[in-house]
Amino acid sequence: MKGGRFHLLTIGGVVLGLVLFFTDLSRFSYVRAVVVAFNTVISPVLNLKEKILTETEEKIDVYLRTVDVSRENRELKERIRKLLLREKELEACESELESLRKLLGISRGFSRLDYVVSRAVYYDPSGFDQFLIIEGGKDRNLRERDLVVSKDKVVGFVEAVFGSTSRVVTPLSGKFSCTVVVGGRKKRYIYRGGYPVGDLLHVRIEDPVREGDRVFLIDTEGRTPPFLLGVVEKVRRGKDPFFKEVKVRPLTDPREAEYLFVIRRGR
Amino acid sequence: MRYLILILSLVFVQTSLLQVFFSPGFVAPDLLLIALLSRAYLTGRDAVLWAFFGGALLDIMTDTLGLNLALETLSVYLFVLMNEKIFFKTWLTYLTGAGFSLLLKKVLSLVVMSVKFSFSFSFPSVLLALLLEVLIASAVYFAYLKKKE
Numbered sequence: 001m002k003g004g005r006f007h008l009l010t011i012g013g014v015v016l017g018l019v020l021f022f023t024d025l026s027r028f029s030y031v032r033a034v035v036v037a038f039n040t041v042i043s044p045v046l047n048l049k050e051k052i053l054t055e056t057e058e059k060i061d062v063y064l065r066t067v068d069v070s071r072e073n074r075e076l077k078e079r080i081r082k083l084l085l086r087e088k089e090l091e092a093c094e095s096e097l098e099s100l101r102k103l104l105g106i107s108r109g110f111s112r113l114d115y116v117v118s119r120a121v122y123y124d125p126s127g128f129d130q131f132l133i134i135e136g137g138k139d140r141n142l143r144e145r146d147l148v149v150s151k152d153k154v155v156g157f158v159e160a161v162f163g164s165t166s167r168v169v170t171p172l173s174g175k176f177s178c179t180v181v182v183g184g185r186k187k188r189y190i191y192r193g194g195y196p197v198g199d200l201l202h203v204r205i206e207d208p209v210r211e212g213d214r215v216f217l218i219d220t221e222g223r224t225p226p227f228l229l230g231v232v233e234k235v236r237r238g239k240d241p242f243f244k245e246v247k248v249r250p251l252t253d254p255r256e257a258e259y260l261f262v263i264r265r266g267r
Numbered sequence: 268m269r270y271l272i273l274i275l276s277l278v279f280v281q282t283s284l285l286q287v288f289f290s291p292g293f294v295a296p297d298l299l300l301i302a303l304l305s306r307a308y309l310t311g312r313d314a315v316l317w318a319f320f321g322g323a324l325l326d327i328m329t330d331t332l333g334l335n336l337a338l339e340t341l342s343v344y345l346f347v348l349m350n351e352k353i354f355f356k357t358w359l360t361y362l363t364g365a366g367f368s369l370l371l372k373k374v375l376s377l378v379v380m381s382v383k384f385s386f387s388f389s390f391p392s393v394l395l396a397l398l399l400e401v402l403i404a405s406a407v408y409f410a411y412l413k414k415k416e
Contacts, residue, residue: 006312010344013319017326017337022383025332035332042327045279049328052283060287 104184113224114264116140118148120254121165128195130173132254136262137162146264147217147224150257154178154217154229154250158262166262171198171229171250179220180229183213191215191248197233200246207244211235215248224263270306274321277302282328289396291386292329293376296399299325299335300372303343304365305407308356309415311347318343331380338375342368356416358408365404373397 025031039046118140122133136142138161146158148168156170157178169175176193180200185208190201203209209232216226230250238245254260277298286292299321307314322339326332349364350356373393380386 006315010315010340013315013340014337014344017322017333017335017340018379020333021331021337021379022333038327046328049279049283053287056284056287 100184104186116142116262116264118260118262120257120260123255128172129170129254130175130193130195131159131167131169132156133165134168134260134262135165137164137166139164141264142166142262143265146262147219147227149227149261149263150252150254150259152228153252154227155252155254155257155260168254169193170254171252172196178217178229180215180217181226182209182215182232188218188220191217191229193250197247197249198230200232200248203244203246205237205242205244209235209244209246270317273302274299274317274324278321278324278328282325286329289392291380291388293331293334293380294373294388294393294396296396296403297369297372298403300339300342300369301365301400301404301407303339304346304368304404305412307343307347308350308361308365308412311350314343315340315347334376334379338372338379341375342372345371358405358413361408361412362401362405366401369400369404370397 019025116136118134118136120132120134123129124131132155134148142158142161144158144161146166148155148158154171156168156173156176158166159169159175160167171191171193172195173193174195176191176198178191179188180191181188182200187207189203192199192201200209200215211232211234213232215229215232217229218226228251230248230252232246233249234245234247236245281295281298282292285295285298289295303314303318303321306317318340319336322336325335325339329335346364346368349367350360353360353364373396377388377393
């Protein structure tokens with residue numbers, strides 16, 4: 001092919017192709033007959049093509065699924081291995097906790113706590129935070145000496161119950177006293193409240209109570225778990241030669257607690 | 268005759284196998300165009316007639332009457348024109364022309380199809396197809412065309 005004929009033929013072919021494509025000429029009745037006839041001739045090839053296409057798609061699909069399944073299988077195996085490891089770790093932790101529990105003499109049978117959710121409605125106007133008023137009183141069956149906590153810390157004891165409110169004395173008040181243990185040791189002491197620090201009473205001179213030890217309120221009946229009351233701030237020789245003078249700084253800040261939990265004592 | 272069988276086989280492989288791996292199918296590596304470009308590289312303008320034939324055949328197999336007829340012809344035509352302007356032939360001159368024609372065919376087929384139909388395509392898939400085409404074209408050059416020059 002030479003010169004203009006080549007260009008004309010090519011451009012004509014391109015235009016023809018585009019016209020065929022955009023006008024769908026093959027769907028017109030007079031062209032359709034030709035197309036149908038042509039398709040009939042090559043139908044075995046088209047059928048073969050469709051068959052190969054379908055089979056290839058199916059095989060690829062099966063392959064991809066197999067790959068997915070084997071990958072998922074690997075991931076699950078890895079996860080199971082980690083979970084088994086975790087289970088062993090938890091078993092070890094459980095066994096450690098059990099031995100710790102035996103060592104500390106902590107009751108195992110904490111019954112389901114009977115508690116009421118409340119919140120502070122009034123604070124000590126003196127600023128010493130020696131008491132606060134909380135929602136709930138006789139209307140919610142609160143009683144004197146019910147324990148008030150926030151998270152794991154002691155807020156105080158219910159001192160007086162009114163109609164729909166109760167007065168709670170905090171560990172910063174001289175009216176507050178309770179049984180406590182220091183650190184993880186078994187020996188019990190009496191904590192007496194005070195501002196800004198309370199006292200641990202009758203701590204013998206040989207007792208290993210040190211500054212920084214944490215002080216926990218405990219339930220003598222073993223119904224409730226220990227709650228954090230404060231930290232030993234100062235330990236010094238007292239006036240009595242047989243006892244130490246131990247000062248405890250309560251960790252309670254009733255103004256920070258959003259919700260308070262009033263744990264009802266046994267009825 | 269050998270070339271006819273080659274074109275038939277390539278069209279068949281392209282429509283029944285390669286189009287499975289790419290979505291939409293028409294972005295799959297265009298083996299037919301690579302064969303046509305190789306032919307055009309060796310025989311010049313006569314390859315345009317093969318482009319008519321091959322394009323029409325591809326259209327019948329993929330039920331897109333006219334699309335490949337137009338684009339294969341246009342790509343081969345431009346490749347022939349570019350080849351005629353070159354005084355010396357090297358791998359780079361061949362690949363520049365072939366790469367341009369392959370890219371043009373791919374872009375135009377996407378544009379033309381998107382005018383008529385609504386479909387989604389992934390750019391990496393198109394790029395992969397184009398890369399494969401360039402690699403195959405290079406392989407064909409070193410394995411066959413270089414010896415026939």
